[in-house]
Amino acid sequence: MGDTTADAGGETRGGAETREERPAVRFAHESEEEFAKILDFYGIAWQYEPRTFPLRTEGEVVVEAFTPDFYLPDIDTYIELTTLKQDLMTEKHHKVRMLRQLHPGVKVKLLNKRDYLRLLFKYGFGPPSPKSTEGIHRVLISSAQLKRRVSELGAQISKDYAGKTPLLVGVLKGVACFMADLMRQIPLPVAVDFMAISSFDNTESGVVRILKDLDENLEGRDVLVVEDIIDTGMTLNHLLGYLRARRPASLKVCTLLDKRARRLVDVPIDYVGFEIPDEFVIGYGLDYRQLYRNLSFIATLKPGWMEGDR
Numbered sequence: 495m496g497d498t499t500a501d502a503g504g505e506t507r508g509g510a511e512t513r514e515e516r517p518a519v520r521f522a523h524e525s526e527e528e529f530a531k532i533l534d535f536y537g538i539a540w541q542y543e544p545r546t547f548p549l550r551t552e553g554e555v556v557v558e559a560f561t562p563d564f565y566l567p568d569i570d571t572y573i574e575l576t577t578l579k580q581d582l583m584t585e586k587h588h589k590v591r592m593l594r595q596l597h598p599g600v601k602v603k604l605l606n607k608r609d610y611l612r613l614l615f616k617y618g619f620g621p622p623s624p625k626s627t628e629g630i631h632r633v634l635i636s637s638a639q640l641k642r643r644v645s646e647l648g649a650q651i652s653k654d655y656a657g658k659t660p661l662l663v664g665v666l667k668g669v670a671c672f673m674a675d676l677m678r679q680i681p682l683p684v685a686v687d688f689m690a691i692s693s694f695d696n697t698e699s700g701v702v703r704i705l706k707d708l709d710e711n712l713e714g715r716d717v718l719v720v721e722d723i724i725d726t727g728m729t730l731n732h733l734l735g736y737l738r739a740r741r742p743a744s745l746k747v748c749t750l751l752d753k754r755a756r757r758l759v760d761v762p763i764d765y766v767g768f769e770i771p772d773e774f775v776i777g778y779g780l781d782y783r784q785l786y787r788n789l790s791f792i793a794t795l796k797p798g799w800m801e802g803d804r
């Protein structure tokens with residue numbers, strides 16, 4: 495994302511749409527646009543041509559300057575993409591050399607396509623294998639956006655529960671990433687417990703079966719249910735009834751994603767990470783047939799990828 499996007503979700507409630515609201519960047523070349531998309535895909539912040547370095551001056555006048563294509567703040571490095579045209583290559587090499595001489599503190603890299611994929615991999619942004627990203631349609635929420643929103647939620651929860659010792663109750667397995675990140679953003683004493691449930695049949699009847707019950711006693715506790723996504727609300731509705739019967743002092747709900755358009759049961763939700771449109775999403779804990787949970791971002795599946803669509 496460009497820097498504008500990195501700041502786009504600053505309101506109390508994030509929105510997956512914010513990515514589209516950034517002013518469009520005009521790229522000089524297709525390869526630059528492609529590079530920007532790859533950076534977005536991995537949630538790496540970037541700025542396009544943010545700075546021009548004077549290389550040679552005659553009197554007061556700058557007669558030669560260099561504007562690298564990208565700046566990546568996370569690794570404090572300027573990137574100049576190369577093309578196949580040999581005369582341009584020679585000129586770019588020359589400019590990079592001069593820039594390094596004149597500004598020894600500035601990190602700059604000249605990259606061709608193969609190089610930049612390798613660079614991203616080196617900094618830990620590459621997927622485990624190309625196969626693990628098959629089926630991904632587009633990134634809906636980048637890992638930088640997730641990180642920021644989760645810390646905002648943590649701050650809000652910490653404020654609301656100040657002086658208390660909340661019990662975070664997660665529903666496996668989808669909540670694994672969110673819970674792991676959220677609990678580390680709450681500087682209060684917290685207890686954490688998990689339960690596993692499954693829909694009894696695969697209909698939307700809302701009947702759930704408990705596969706793993708809680709270890710903790712809920713009586714008199716301040717319970718915060720942490721969910722990955724609320725879709726029809728049937729699962730949560732059933733779960734809240736079950737938890738309420740165990741007489742907690744308070745019972746609230748925090749969900750990372752809210753697919754409000756699909757709601758069938760009006761369940762009260764106290765904390766929402768992002769409202770998302772009615773699309774099937776994967777990543778950051780969420781699966782499609784048990785895969786994709788390890789993606790560090792939330793994405794949509796390619797049209798036709800799901801069984802039944804094909």
Ligand code: IMP
Pocket residue numbers: 668722723724725726727728729730773774775776780781782
């Ligand atoms: P609900 O009972 O319809 O609200 O269903 C919530 C559960 O359905 C979530 O905890 C997820 O396990 C699953 N789910 C709903 N939508 C999605 C999605 O878009 N991707 C992955 N899992 C989903």
Ligand code: MG
Pocket residue numbers: 665666667668669722723
């Ligand atoms: Mg779930």
